[in-house]
Amino acid sequence: MLDALHPELLDGFESLPDDVPVAFLTRHSIREQPQNGFASYDVPLTQEGVDLAVALGRHISRPVHRVFSSPVQRCIDTAQALLDGQGANVDIEKAGHLVEPGSYVQDIEKVAGLFFKLGPVDFANKHLRGEVRGVLSPEEGTRQILQHLKSTQGPANSLNLHVTHDTILAAFVYSLLGMSEIEETHWPWMMEGAYVWFRDKSVHWVWRGNHYQTEIFSLD
Helix, strand or coil, rough: CCCCCCCCCHHHHHCCCCCEEEEEEEEECCCCCCCCCCCCCCCCCCCHHHHHHHHHHCCCCCEEEEEEEEEEEEEHHHHHHHHHHCCCCCCCEEEEHHHHCCEEEHHHHHHHHHHHHHHHHHHHHHHHHCCCCCCCCHHHHHHHHHHHHHCCCCCCCCCEEEEECHHHHHHHHHHHHHCCCCCHHHCCCCCCCEEEEECCCCCCCCCECEEEEEEEECCC
């Protein structure tokens, strides 16, 4: 079952430090394919998606401290399946930063038409280049998510789960990496995520097996 995950996801988990709390910001699991190619809020997980999240939850050895999810049902169901796999009894907290409009999109009416016209990757590129109205800049939106991740940290060696959507995960990761152009191969897989932690004034993250670090200003 875990073969459906991005091949570098589990290796990244095994490389995490054990003296700090870690956040796992992940896209929801495998969903049904909408006929028009764009997944509305009511598109559910498939049974394969539920089983994949359960299997990943069984692989998580760190104690889960808190769980946050986009209010969209497929994200909530992903979070619950992860908890079921680990056997953890933790409440799922809905977080507006993990859905759009949220951390990046501020005015959905200004953004929706362009998104449907361009598709997610081309839209993401325009956003990363600062060419979209009705959104926060990639830096501002990423800062909001970092504030959320940092303010909800648990004790050392614990894990917080944050279940979100591909558009938010892509904007977060590639904004941190300072990229202004991505391709289809960069796009997050279902159930793919970034591991994030903080040390002093730096944020660290692991994405697709690579460890990155950058200095940040106060997020308080």
